[in-house]
Amino acid sequence: MAILKGVAATVAAIFLILLVFYWAAGRAKPVLDADSRAALRKQGLAHAFMDLPDGTVHYRLEGPSNGPLVVLVHGFSLPSFVFDDYVKPLTDAGYRVLAFDNYGRGLSDRPAVEYDANLTDRLILNLTDKLGLTAPAHFVGYSMGGAAAVIFAARHPERVRSLTLIAPAGLGIAPKLKEGVLARPVIGEWIARMFGLRIFHDIAAKDAQAAPDPVRFLADFDRQMDYRGYGDALVSTIRHYPLDSAQVDYAEAGRSERPVLVIWGEADETVPFSASQKLMALMPRARLHSYPGLGHNIAFSRAPLVTGLILDFLAGQQDVTMGAKTPMRIEARPAGNGAAPEQR
Template identity: 75%
Template sequence: MAILKGAGAITAAFLLIMLVSYWAAGRAKPALDAAIRSALQKQGLAHAFIELPDGVVHYRLEGPADGPLVVFVHGLSTPSFVFDDYVTPLTEAGYRVLTFDNYGRGLSDRPGLVYDADLTDRLIVNLLDTLGLAAPAHFVGYSMGGAASVIFAARHPERVRSLTLIAPAGLGVSPALKESILARPLIGDWIARMFGLRIFHGLAAEEARKAPDPVRFLADFDRQMNYRGYDDAIVSTIRHYPLDGSEAAFADAGRSPRPVLVIWGEADETVPFVHAKKLMSLMPRAKLYSYPRLGHDIGYSQAPMLRELILGFLSGQDNEAGATSMRIGTRPAKAAPEAR
């Protein structure tokens, strides 16, 4: 009996230590506030901020006011800076471009809510409405942002003019992500709070190696982790966001005559290319470009090539509505697409 009591006391003490350390880790970083955001703007590290019902959102809106609107939606962990190389070329081509940080990422608020499809959908609706952007927009979604764009199109078909999906989640992701220890209740929360900086920085450092400017990419990525709540948001998203199982939304969006462009690296290990077959069955009007030796980094490592594809897709949409899928091979970033 004494042994059992001793074991119980040790267990209770261990759990108390974990609880206190979890709380302390959560309070160790500052919360994003108006003063911090103002300082970041003065340093040229932030664009604009807007108060929405679920929290403050960091966004960038550039280009002619009367230009067709293009909305970029980023993925799970890397915020909207991943689209920086797209903004100027599209605005110079006459488009109005909107990028934003999803809740919990970048310089947007980290509300204590469930990070699911409903939260992201509300953000997009509220952001467009508050900015007075009522006209249907072209959506470009990367990774989880692809799933978010499809779900938005399925729920608000009148607000989406076209879809460009870059390595889109929603139909399946790597088991290493969905079955990671971060997805497990309690222990996942504790690990994310205690070791999240090291874990996420390490993953980003691998991604940064293929970025045009690796040092800047990593600095921009790490900045979001200086503030309270990033790790909690990632954990909640892994558990609650439909990174797979979104077939109904893809099918709903796929029944629309709107043009759909899909760009995917066949060597993608995060959102495996094998899911492209299912996507094309659900969105039969989509046009698919795939690249045998490119991976999930395609959105930023091959930005010049993707910009050309997207600009061609947007400018020629009148002739794209009935396009069928095609597969093309890897080629230099500035080469013209060639079907094979």
């Protein structure tokens, strides 16, 4: 009996120690507050901030005030800096561009809520409303941002003029993301707080190798981890966001006659290219560009290619009747020279 009591006491002590470490790890980073944001703006590391019902959001709005609006929606872990190379080509072409950090990412707040589709939907609606940008806009969504754009279009069809989906989530993701240790109750939070920042940094460091400026890419990524709540937000997103179960929203958005452009790397291991078959079945009017040998990083590793496709797509809408009934399928060809595939 004494041995059992000793074992129980040891287990209780270990549990208490782990609990203390877990609590301390969650508070080790400073809170992203008004003073932090002011300092970031002074250093030229932030653009603008807006207070919304769910928290403060970091955003960037550039281009002619009378230009058609393009809304850029980033993905799961990379905040809005992933679109930095999109802003100048789009604004130079006469578009007004809005990019923002989703809650829990970048320099936006990390509210203690479930990170589900409703949260992102409210952010987009509240931010565009408060900025007075209520006219139909062109939405560009990358990865999880693709799912967010589709869900927004399904719920608010009057606010979406066209969709560009770059390796969009919502119809399928790598099992290691949805079924990995971060998705498990208790264990996920523990891993995220104790080891998550190192894990996330290492993944980003690998992604940075494909970026035009790897050093800047990694510095921009790591900046969001200087503040409390990033890891917790990702864990909550894995559990509550429809990363692989947004079929109803794709079908609803697909019933519209709005133009849809899809861009995908066929070697994508994060959001497998095989999901494009589901997408094209649900959105039969979509135009698909796919590239052998390119992966999930196509959005930033081949930014000139992607922005060129987007600009052609947007320009073409001025000449193509939205009621046209014939969808355009686009055959892929090797993308070694960055050229677009042939249209047939």
